Amino acid sequence: MKKLLVVTMVLLTFLMVFSMDFPVKTIKLSNGEELGYRIKEGGDKKLLLIHGNMTSSKHWDILMEKFDKDYTIYAVDMRGFGASTYKTPVNSLKDFEEDINEFMDKMDLTNVNVAGWSTGGGVAMVLAADHPSKVKKLILIESVGTRGYPMFKIDQAGKPIPGEFLTTKEEIAVQVSPLQNAYDNKDKETLKAIWESSIYTHNKPDPEKYDEYLDDMLTQRNLTDVDYALVHFNISEEHNGIDQGNGKAKSIDCPVLVLWGENDLVVPEQMALDIKKDIGENAELVYLKNSGHSPLIDNLDQLLDNMYSFLRK
Secondary structure (H helix, E strand, C coil): CHHHHHHHHHHHHHHHHHCCCCCCEEEECCCCCEEEEEEECCCCEEEEEECCCCCCHHHHHHHHHHCCCCEEEEEECCCCCCCCCCCCCCCCHHHHHHHHHHHHHHCCCCCEEEEEECHHHHHHHHHHHHCCCCEEEEEEECCCCCCCCCCEEECCCCCEEEEEECCCHHHHHHHCHHHHHHHHCCCHHHHHHHHHHHCCCCCCCCHHHHHHHHHHHCCCCCHHHHHHHHHCCCCCCCECCCCECCCHHHHCCCCEEEEEECCCCCCCHHHHHHHHHHHCCCEEEEEECCCCCCHHHHCHHHHHHHHHHHHCC
16 A cells, blocks of 8 residues: 555656646736746746747647756747737737837746747747847747748639749738638637648647647737738848848857757758858757657757757767
């Protein structure tokens, strides 16, 4: 009986450590918005996580659970995602960055490591360019490129027409309407099909976790606006076919790690190459083997190894 009790206590301790819950908190900004966020308490080192499109801070949970206990980790919901409000529509990634910059002020976060995934990588780059004292090191995970993420008009066969860009919210809304309808109808099966055709192409989350992620996706209220912001994002010194770049990438002077999965079907390799070129010598590009747009699911250990190696330099 005593032995059974000991085994039970060990098992409960294991579950507590490896099934950590990070409850959502909220904080009010001066613009009237409230941002949701999660914290994993740890040591003096700090890491801020910025999620991508169709996700929220929830999607960082398995990384937060496993990350080095020497780090206190903050994962924030951008405006219009997760537990955050969406009172004023965004028009640029800088709108997201301004929210996060104030969040950092309120949480007393200065000179911290920042990681951005996909769209969150673009937001993180703007943060590093505009507020260099806030970002110690920058990790970009399958990030949108420094020259934005173009959306093309499609022909009658549904194929993109090279050189013919969507530039207005009205045009973008029409093209993303099938996805918007899935949101409106809480159609998780359609969302699942989209993710499995483009993101979860190698590995998939555990069924229970997968369902939690799908529920979380349905919290997004800014789909067209985010796509519009990505289309017009350009911090390079080049013209991207839509807008002339503002050159802010050259202002990012902290060490930058660019992680690109060799099987990413969402962000092409050229975007990773552009980031390295446009930021300069302080940017390092590392290819993730057997990984697509979500290395958190495809190979979390590989992702963590690369993050640790970079942060320890």
